[in-house]
Amino acid sequence: xxxxxxxxxxxxxxxxxxxxxxxxxxxxxxxxxxxxxxxxxxxxxxxxxxxxxxxxxxxxxxxxxxxxxxxxxxxxxxxxxxxxxxxxxxxxxxxxxxxxxxxxxxxxxxxxxxxxxxxxxxxxxxxxxxxxxxxxxxxxxxxxxxxxxxxxxxxxxxxxxxxxxxxxxxxxxxxxxxxxxxxxxxxxxxxxxxxxxxxxxxxxxxxxxxxxxxxxxxxxxxxxxxxxxxxxxxxxxxxxxxxxxxxxxxxxxxxxxxxxxxxxxxxxxxx
Numbered sequence: 001x002x003x004x005x006x007x008x009x010x011x012x013x014x015x016x017x018x019x020x021x022x023x024x025x026x027x028x029x030x031x032x033x034x035x036x037x038x039x040x041x042x043x044x045x046x047x048x049x050x051x052x053x054x055x056x057x058x059x060x061x062x063x064x065x066x067x068x069x070x071x072x073x074x075x076x077x078x079x080x081x082x083x084x085x086x087x088x089x090x091x092x093x094x095x096x097x098x099x100x101x102x103x104x105x106x107x108x109x110x111x112x113x114x115x116x117x118x119x120x121x122x123x124x125x126x127x128x129x130x131x132x133x134x135x136x137x138x139x140x141x142x143x144x145x146x147x148x149x150x151x152x153x154x155x156x157x158x159x160x161x162x163x164x165x166x167x168x169x170x171x172x173x174x175x176x177x178x179x180x181x182x183x184x185x186x187x188x189x190x191x192x193x194x195x196x197x198x199x200x201x202x203x204x205x206x207x208x209x210x211x212x213x214x215x216x217x218x219x220x221x222x223x224x225x226x227x228x229x230x231x232x233x234x235x236x237x238x239x240x241x242x243x244x245x246x247x248x249x250x251x252x253x254x255x256x257x258x259x260x261x262x263x264x265x266x267x268x269x270x271x
Contacts, residue, residue, distance in 0.1 A: 022094040024110050026069055029117040032164050035067045043167070046157065047073050050169065060172040062089070063157070066165055070094065079150070080172040082142055102147065105138050105180055108198065112136050112183050115196060116154075119185060119203055126163040130156055131188040135267075136196075137175045151175040151267055176255060176263035211270050215249045218242060219265055222258045 047063070054061040054075035062080065063072040070093035074086040081089055082100045089096060097106060116134045124132060133155035139147040151173050158167035175182075183196035185203065194203040211219075214235070221231045228246075232239045246258070253270075255261045265271050 022069070022098075025094055025097075025113050026066065027114055027117055029114075029121045030066060030164050032067045032160055032166050033162070035160075035166060043072065043158075046167065051075070057171075058173070062170050062172075064154070064168045064170060066168065071096075072167060079148075079174070080140070082140055100141050102139050102141065108180065109138060111198070111201070112196065115201070115203070116183075116185065119194070120165075121163075123203075124187070128187055129159060129163055129165075132156065132186065133188075134183070134185050136181065136183040137177055138180045149175040149178070149180065151177075153267075173267060174263065176260050176267060209253060209268070209270065211249070211252070211265075212245075214241075214245045215252070216271055218245045218249065219258075219261060219271060223262055 050061055050063055050073050054077055058077070058079075060077040060080035061073075061075040063074075064070075065072040071090045074081075074089040076086050082096075084092065092099070097109060101109065112134075120129065120132060120134075133153050135151060135153045137149055137151050139149050141147055153171045154168050156165045156167075157169045158165075160166055181198050183198065185194040185196070187193075191208050193206055193208055195206050196203050214237075217235055218231060221234055226234065228239055228242050232242045235242065249261060250256065253261060253264050253268075255264055
């Protein structure tokens with residue numbers, strides 16, 4: 001009986017350790033100084049812009065306020081809401097992650113958050129910071145225990161004079177991959193990016209994936225609903241050539257079918 005009670009308490013302690021604390025997401029590397037109310041009055045245009053962007057996208061859009069440590073805006077797009085209204089999501093703020101992200105992935109998010117900000121602060125010049133975004137996958141729990149793997153991109157929108165992120169925009173879409181992680185840091189216009197290794201806890205420099213013109217054509221024509229035979233006719237190539245382009249495309253971007261490839265190409269702007 002004593003042993004059972006001991007293990008029960010131990011299990012509860014382990015679970016508590018796994019749960020992410022809201023304050024853990026706000027680290028010294030991105031400590032935002034004082035923002036006055038007058039500066040907040042100027043955010044109305046930004047919020048209306050985010051609303052306009054969300055109306056034209058299938059993805060969910062939300063804005064993070066790193067000074068007030070919460071969500072400034074959450075779009076009505078249902079993917080990220082997990083059954084809540086956008087108003088409820090805004091009120092939840094970072095509590096959303098502890099309620100709707102599996103416990104085993106919350107620590108992963110904290111590691112990505114911490115090392116992402118440290119990389120941003122130590123490796124990126126101030127003039128390039130507005131061109132950066134970080135991308136990664138994690139599960140969200142919808143109604144009941146149903147889990148969906150999403151891709152989450154975060155990019156700076158408003159920054160302080162000393163290069164800290166005050167407001168960030170996040171874009172949430174269905175992931176083209178099948179597992180959480182896949183953490184990447186990009187600078188717009190750079191021929192390289194950095195991939196974070198969650199096993200070795202370090203950033204690794206990589207070359208940006210470049211698609212050949214034929215691979216882009218195959219993807220574009222597939223998105224229009226054409227069959228392999230129709231694509232072959234359209235491109236004046238043999239059916240074997242089209243299958244070869246498709247196979248090399250899948251190998252290059254690590255997908256298994258054309259639906260995954262189209263999602264990947266859209267997310268990573270390869271077309």
